[in-house]
Amino acid sequence: MHRLRNALDRLLGYATTLVAAMVIAACASSGGNTSVAPASSPQAMPAAAAVLPSWREGRSRDMIIRFVNDVTREGSPSYVPAAERIAVFDNDGTLWSEQPLYFQFVFMLDEVKAAAPKHPEWRNNPAFRALAAHDQAALAGQHKELMKLIAVANSGMTVDEYDSAIRAWLASAKHPRFGRPYTELVYQPQLELLAYLRANGFKTYIVSGGTIEFMRVFAQRVYGIPPEQVIGSSQIVKYEMRDGKPALVREPKIDFVDDGPGKPVGIYRNIGRRPLLAFGNSDGDLQMLQYTAAQPGPHLALIVHHDDAAREFAYDRQSKVGKLDKAWDEALAKGWIVVSMKDDWNVIYPPARDSSVFSGACGCIAKGEQQ
């Protein structure tokens, strides 16, 4: 069990010291605070002719457009055939928000609560009692015990059953500050960038520390990124017969941690080509950015800097979630693009929707042909 805990710490664990934040998030997802109105002005989708309308004029936008023009113009010394145009994006903090806690972690905690009726023995478990009571002080001493509960509650089922649980959660859970479904807290400028890249022959990938199954259920509808282009951390799944039918069952054991030095490895393992463009926001993206930026051919490395407390959140070197420190220094030293949410983006989130993407029939937010 000790090894299991360690493994879970690694998986969740670009967040190992977040017990306090967990309580906040757990309370919030239980309806503790949904009063804050959307901070951004709704904005119409870009007209066909407009390029990156939610990006303000400036160096960031200019460099992106120049780069795309260079690699797509036949005869250009930087020309790259379409088949080799790979763009990789971190997810948490790069494509959607990640504060006050990784959204997936909120889900996994909610799964503990949802599993409680099947586990009467938890009634006397101090970690579960602290979680259920939103008792931050008590929970602070129960980190390891809580990780065990998370492992139990998020394993043992088939991958199809787990997918259904994720979908159900995304259809109802709301963000504590913005009161919107988590799938709406994606960045409108990034949706436009993904679509713009795809329109220019790029294949767009997510390369995230989060787990593949959590992102895959919404990546197609929200980002226009199909499941096979979602690279992430994973638990071991095991093939077995259940009720006479083949099933893939989730084991409480880590398979792969797609974070930090794991990201270039995940890219190699799943794509086998070096990306032309990499976009991240934290130190967990440093190696992916280095790997992309070190190639002799054309490339673009970008970082989102969360400097907009009014419209989203402001955090960097000192943050427990999405810490940006070493990667920021390297970006400055090497001339990578540091995108200021405050200055470079004229809108943060897409317009509010009438219903969750999981309530409607399709509800694709992102336009642009899937690639």
Place this chain on the structure above:
Amino acid sequence: MHRLRNALDRLLGYATTLVAAMVIAACASSGGNTSVAPASSPQAMPAAAAVLPSWREGRSRDMIIRFVNDVTREGSPSYVPAAERIAVFDNDGTLWSEQPLYFQFVFMLDEVKAAAPKHPEWRNNPAFRALAAHDQAALAGQHKELMKLIAVANSGMTVDEYDSAIRAWLASAKHPRFGRPYTELVYQPQLELLAYLRANGFKTYIVSGGTIEFMRVFAQRVYGIPPEQVIGSSQIVKYEMRDGKPALVREPKIDFVDDGPGKPVGIYRNIGRRPLLAFGNSDGDLQMLQYTAAQPGPHLALIVHHDDAAREFAYDRQSKVGKLDKAWDEALAKGWIVVSMKDDWNVIYPPARDSSVFSGACGCIAKGEQQ
């Protein structure tokens, strides 16, 4: 070292008792026997209008065409949107030959010989001496020691360096019986099937027990399958700085064995959708075929039966390489398509080429847009 040996046994290890065969192959790749002429008649590429011209009229061909028509015809009850049309193919024995020994294994043995000058200590190693002398009797007792040499010779370098070694080998090595480069010993009917599926909106994947890097170097040119659609076994690779540059370095440790029950897991991990069509040839493909065939929606499960000793090889239930036993029984019980190489294919290999695919500029054998 014991664990390493076991891991290697697993990786190579849909072939753990093949020392005798190794010697044959090792001798052969050293030029021991290249006198046998190609057994198949060259055949022109299909005309644009013809569908699967190297497939003879019959149940196998009919069922494939009917299936593709059904899932692609809008309004059909079996219609499947293009984004969900996934087809998976085993490689060894399904897309190219695998006798007398998996071609990748021949390469890995040749790497041991190539690495010898850097390892003077091997001069007195009994396994190396037996390999170098093609001494089958001596080698038979050195299985574990040989696995150690293979691990050393195929690890420690960057993935780019290893790719170069694979390319160089594929450019020069020839098959012992047919005297042709290994990349020409692909099945012409399957090249046509891959192209036909892609022309009908399918995304074609390889799902193989072989390792990703070995297949990726030729899958695009030979099969029209890009690197990101090659799923296979893998060694651990580690991100590190070499000469101040980011590098991915091969560790002598298994990451994932994509064989048997590992195949549905690999499909889940890399694609995240259940394939509509799965094509294999051995018991190592059984679970992939079960997983594909168990879905309620439209699907097609196929097996190549190697029953053509004259033009290729004849083997099934008793073979050490590519054993087809349980999967055959299940195919017969469940009505999966068992393709007879002898009866269903009017040609086995594509026409001989003037030079290896690795000598020419492009030399794509497979036509059809990549997808």
